[in-house]
Amino acid sequence: MNYLEHVGKYFMMLGEVFKKPQRFRVFYEGLLREIEELGLKSLGIIMFISFFIGGVIALQTALNLDSPLIPKSLIGFAAKRSIILEFAPTFCSIILAGKVGSYITSSIGAMRVTEQIDALEVMGINSINHLVLPKVLATVFFYPFLIALAMVLGIFGGWVSGVLSGLFTGADYIEGIQTTFDPFLITYSLIKTLVFAFLIATVPSYHGYYVKGGSIAVGKASTQSVVWTIILIVIANYFLTQMLLT
Amino acid sequence: MIEVNSLHKGFGEVKVLKGVSTTFHPGKTSLIIGQSGSGKTVFLKSLIGLHIPEEGTISFDGRINTQFTNEEKRQWRQEIGMVFQGSALFDSQTVEENVMFPLKMFTKQSQAKMLDRVNFVLNRVNLENSNKKLPAELSGGMQKRVAIARAIVMNPKYLFCDEPNSGLDPQTAIVIDNLIQEITDEYQITTVINTHDMNSVMEIGEKIIFLKNGKKAWEGSNNQIFKTDNEAVVDFVYSSNLFKKVREAYLNETK
Numbered sequence: 001m002n003y004l005e006h007v008g009k010y011f012m013m014l015g016e017v018f019k020k021p022q023r024f025r026v027f028y029e030g031l032l033r034e035i036e037e038l039g040l041k042s043l044g045i046i047m048f049i050s051f052f053i054g055g056v057i058a059l060q061t062a063l064n065l066d067s068p069l070i071p072k073s074l075i076g077f078a079a080k081r082s083i084i085l086e087f088a089p090t091f092c093s094i095i096l097a098g099k100v101g102s103y104i105t106s107s108i109g110a111m112r113v114t115e116q117i118d119a120l121e122v123m124g125i126n127s128i129n130h131l132v133l134p135k136v137l138a139t140v141f142f143y144p145f146l147i148a149l150a151m152v153l154g155i156f157g158g159w160v161s162g163v164l165s166g167l168f169t170g171a172d173y174i175e176g177i178q179t180t181f182d183p184f185l186i187t188y189s190l191i192k193t194l195v196f197a198f199l200i201a202t203v204p205s206y207h208g209y210y211v212k213g214g215s216i217a218v219g220k221a222s223t224q225s226v227v228w229t230i231i232l233i234v235i236a237n238y239f240l241t242q243m244l245l246t
Numbered sequence: 247m248i249e250v251n252s253l254h255k256g257f258g259e260v261k262v263l264k265g266v267s268t269t270f271h272p273g274k275t276s277l278i279i280g281q282s283g284s285g286k287t288v289f290l291k292s293l294i295g296l297h298i299p300e301e302g303t304i305s306f307d308g309r310i311n312t313q314f315t316n317e318e319k320r321q322w323r324q325e326i327g328m329v330f331q332g333s334a335l336f337d338s339q340t341v342e343e344n345v346m347f348p349l350k351m352f353t354k355q356s357q358a359k360m361l362d363r364v365n366f367v368l369n370r371v372n373l374e375n376s377n378k379k380l381p382a383e384l385s386g387g388m389q390k391r392v393a394i395a396r397a398i399v400m401n402p403k404y405l406f407c408d409e410p411n412s413g414l415d416p417q418t419a420i421v422i423d424n425l426i427q428e429i430t431d432e433y434q435i436t437t438v439i440n441t442h443d444m445n446s447v448m449e450i451g452e453k454i455i456f457l458k459n460g461k462k463a464w465e466g467s468n469n470q471i472f473k474t475d476n477e478a479v480v481d482f483v484y485s486s487n488l489f490k491k492v493r494e495a496y497l498n499e500t501k
Contacts, residue, residue: 023351115334122294123348124323 010206016128017136017202030134038100038135038201039142043149045099046092050150053091054157057082062167072168076158076176081185083154089189090237092150093196096143097229101204104135105225108208109218117209128209136201143197144190151189188244195240196233203229247271247307248293248404248436254301255288262288264460265302272403273434275427275450277441280457281482286440287408289457293438294328294406295319306404324352327397327435329407329426333389335381335396341368342377345396352400367395371425387418391425398429405430407439411446419443423450444489447471456482472496 021027058079065074108131111117120127155177162168207225211217248270255263262285270276278286291297293304295311303310306322314322335344342364349360368374371391381389390410397405407426411419427450430437441447447454451468456479464479471483472493484490 026347026350110337114332114337115330116336118296119328119330119334119336121296122323122326122328123351124320125351 006206009210010202013128013132013206013209014202016126017132017205019126019129021129021133022125026130027134030130031137034134034138035142037103038138039146042096042099042146045095046146046150047153049095050088050092050153051157051160053087054079054083054154055161057087057154058158058161058173059165059167062162062165072172073176073179075162075168076173077179078176079158079173080155080177083158084151084185084189087154088147088150089192089196090233092147093143093193093200093233094230096146097196097200097204097233098226100139100200101226101229102222104201104204105208105211105222106218108132108205109211109221110215112209112211113214113218131209132202132205135205136198139197139201140194143200144193147189147193151186188240191244192237192240195236199229199232199236203232248438249305250293250302251305252302253289253292253299253304255285255292255297255299262460263292263299266457266460266462267302268455268462268465270436270438270453272436273431274452275430275437275439276453276455277439277447277451278455278457279441279447279482280463282442284457285460286457290406290408290438290440294326295323324348324400325403327400327402327405329390329393329397329405329410331409331412333381333386333393335389335392337381340378340380341373341384341392344381344392345399348396348400363399364395367399368392370398370429371395385418386413387415387422390414390418390422394422394425394429398433398435401433402435405435405437407437407441409440409442411441411443416445419445420449426450444483444486447483448492458482473500 058075061075061078061082062072065078108117111131117127117131120130159170159173162173163170204222204225207221207228208218211221250266250268250270253263253266254261266285266289278289280286288297292299298312303312305311306325309318309322311319311322336347339347342361345364345367346360349355349363353360355363364377368377371394373388373391373395376384376388376392381392384392394410405426410422410426414422423446426437426439429435439446439450448468448471451471454464454466454468454471455462456464456476458478464474464476466474471479474480484493
């Protein structure tokens with residue numbers, strides 16, 4: 001199947017995703033389950049990585065800005081910008097593409113190869129809508145909170161690393177964080193997060209839903225879905241940055 | 247009653263079904279048999295609407311399924327129960343949730359009423375005290391019984407089973423066969439079963455259709471299958487020595 005055919009099929013799938021759920025009670029239960037699976041269960045890894053990467057960013061910046069002419073507050077300023085603009089939305093989304101993307105593809109793919117999706121269709125249920133819409137809404141609504149948390153913890157990690165290493169003082173770091181704060185950067189970051197969250201839910205769902213074969217095919221589809229989600233996140237990141245910041 | 251008229255279905259160049267016609271009656275258990283690749287699964291999937299026929303019609307009590315409006319199709323789907331080869335239970339849901347799922351989707355009953363119905367059908371398939379178990383915690387036979395319970399929970403008019411005995415020991419297979427036949431008779435359901443299991447053919451085959459290379463090669467009952475001289479059927483059904491001897495004994499007895 002060529003790439004154009006996949007793109008067409010992906011958009012046709014989206015057409016089915018955004019239909020009215022057949023029964024709101026069942027949809028609501030599915031949404032809560034997905035918020036737990038895709039959102040709450042990712043909290044730990046995002047908190048852990050954000051804290052340490054924030055620390056590394058601050059340390060790297062401090063080590064590279066060793067001229068006495070450059071104020072130490074620049075470390076906090078640079079760390080804040082890096083974390084808000086790129087690390088939190090993009091780096092965390094790539095991590096989530098790996099963790100959540102493989103889960104989505106393998107769970108939907110397993111349903112496909114064990115005829116559970118056929119069972120839904122025979123019952124007269126729009127299986128794409130039933131399986132994918134809760135995932136899309138769960139990621140799109142929950143990931144902005146996750147990324148906001150990653151920003152806070154990343155910046156906090158930078159402060160802790162400075163204080164513990166003695167490379168800069170906490171006061172310098174906080175002064176840098178407060179220097180020329182532009183709220184639009186947060187908006188930009190959250191817009192990117194929404195787009196990435198959408199990709200993280202839909203691209204792996206597509207790979208899982210249309211998988212053919214057995215368990216090996218599901219494994220291959222999982223790998224492919226993670227690779228494609230990351231590629232699309234990187235491309236979308238470039239275009240969004242171009243559109244929103246230039 | 248389901249009437250199949252000159253059904254054709256292919257995938258690209260490969261023609262799988264080549265003009266199959268037959269009728270399935272309420273309260274009767276009909277079996278589709280044939281070698282692997284003979285078109286049984288495609289035939290069954292065409293009956294349940296997962297494949298659209300290229301030619302021919304399938305009518306359900308006079309209603310042709312390819313001519314349904316969306317609303318009629320939704321209604322028709324609720325009249326169908328399906329037991330898949332691998333049971334196709336939702337593995338993240340408990341037995342109770344699996345069986346309750348169609349009720350939640352298509353009825354506006356209260357939780358208590360739905361639970362009553364779930365318990366009733368679970369009792370009917372002899373599965374008490376398993377409500378809170380996950381499918382992975384059940385044996386193959388129990389999973390099949392949950393699948394049957396889920397298939398009949400909406401009181402279907404038509405029940406389809408794709409190799410309900412595959413992977414089961416002979417004793418459990420007989421239990422499943424008898425259960426399907428009892429339910430068919432009790433609720434006057436039109437039941438169609440795809441099977442490879444010759445025990446099922448002998449035990450519950452009130453009507454048997456033998457498919458060969460996408461065509462109906464023979465049709466009859468389990469009594470007639472002993473007497474038939476159709477070479478293709480004899481080669482397929484009596485391929486084991488045991489069944490050859492059973493047939494000889496039957497023919498000697500009825501001479």
